[in-house]
Amino acid sequence: MRTEPVLQVQALAKRYGGKTAVDGLDLVAHAGVTAVLGPNGAGKTTTLETCEGYRKPDSGTVRVLGLDPVRQSRALRPRIGVMLQSGGVYSGARADEMLRHVAKLHAHPLDVDALIERLGLGACGRTGYRRLSGGQQQRLALAMAVVGRPELVFLDEPSAGLDPQARRATWDLVRDLRTDGVSVILTTHSMDEAEQLADDVAIIDAGRVIAHGTPEELCRGGAENTLRFTGRPGLDVASLLKALPADCTAAELTPGAYRVAGKVDPQLLATVTSWCAQHGVMPDRISVERHTLEDVFLELTGKELRA
């Protein structure tokens, strides 16, 4: 494990004309997979492109692998891999041609054929880039980001618009990169993707990081979790409430459907089931609802993530 963070962003601000895209953003990412999660227009791409050296910060500092992405770009560029949100390939190029070209710009590239096979692009062969499907173009862009054997890979919405199979291929590759010690910074507006892939999630909205932590930390923090079960209608909720810790609530939402809200831990679950046992109740369909990142985001901003 690297001790130095792979990415350090301090008080980053970036405006386009009168519009503020990034507004005092702080972010530290360590080795592993970091997901930058937020709705469209939150400043994800601007932040990423500043880290990639495409944009100069209006204020604040950015260090990638300890380097200034604008001033030390020559030293940085061979060490990072970049997947743009779209495009990046000559319109007249064949599917594999640009990938082979990017490989040639690096000293120790991956085996291009194996990579093509791995991402299920083998069938594209000599097809022109423009005739590839959106999903194939996405995977090609992903391949271009990793072919140079970088230390750190930036993926801007790597699975946007992919079918489930292609999405799985992308996720599997990200997991393999992580296993082999490549750090990944990816943007997404899919909490599912962030939960599946990321060691660390930074939620950003309106150009700022509003929450940062492991998916578990983020989901545990915020508001309470929920335990639901069904039983016969008309149970004595007041008696159940007495058995529960003080900060919990219990209610019969519809006849026979009960909800306990509070800090749901193994102890609480045991308390509820033993209360049920005492009262001769079989708690059917008992379920614990974990907070999703979607809920966390909604609580923090009052907005839907997919808006």
Next chain:
Amino acid sequence: MTTAGTYTPEPGAAPLPRMIAAQAALETRMLLRNGEQLLLTVVIPALLLVLFSSVDIVDTGAGAAVDFLAPGILALAVMSTAFTGQAIATGFERRYGVLKRLASSPLPRWGLMTAKTLSVLVTEVLQILLLTAIAFALGWSPKGSPAAVVLLLLLGTAAFSGLGLLMAGTLKAEATLAAANLVFLLLLVGGGVIVPLEKFPPAVQDVLGLLPVSALSGGLRDVLQHGAGLPWGDLGVLAGWALLGLGLAGAFFRWE
């Protein structure tokens, strides 16, 4: 499926000459694969050379028509590749994010520009070989010093490249496509390529004579048709355009 350690980082840029050579080879392949570009760079100049040399449409003055036309067609070939072709290709590379993607690769920007220039020069060599072969078949008898010709062609390439890149780096790709073709057509007619400048009214002639293609075709004609030494006036005009075009392109070129 994948062995552990396949992706273990081992970063590094390829040696610069290898990167530039790979980039130049790719750019040349893209250009030669593009049908419209080939029409512009090869088919049109070759057709014009054959047509106007064998059919007496334009009065080209004393001597064989091909001796007048060949230098003009060489100038046209340089313009078609360094200006029109490069402007259109670069405009669409900018539009499709190719320039952006390459900007985060280990290839430095100046390396990319060097590769583009190499690709233009390789294409020009191929064009010139083909067109001189056709001209010789039509009975062309060139005079003058090859060194002066090479100097003119290089300065012309620099002037047209600067203007082409200025256009590609500041206009939208579609606007570049339209404008580059229009300029090609206008300069073909009004730049002394196949129509002698003497056919225009004297006042217009003076202005047209300052166009880069007029300077290039005029200079090449002085050397190849009349056996002159270094045509300083034309070289000066081309150098001026090169400084202006490359300077403005350097200042205003937007990569995305």
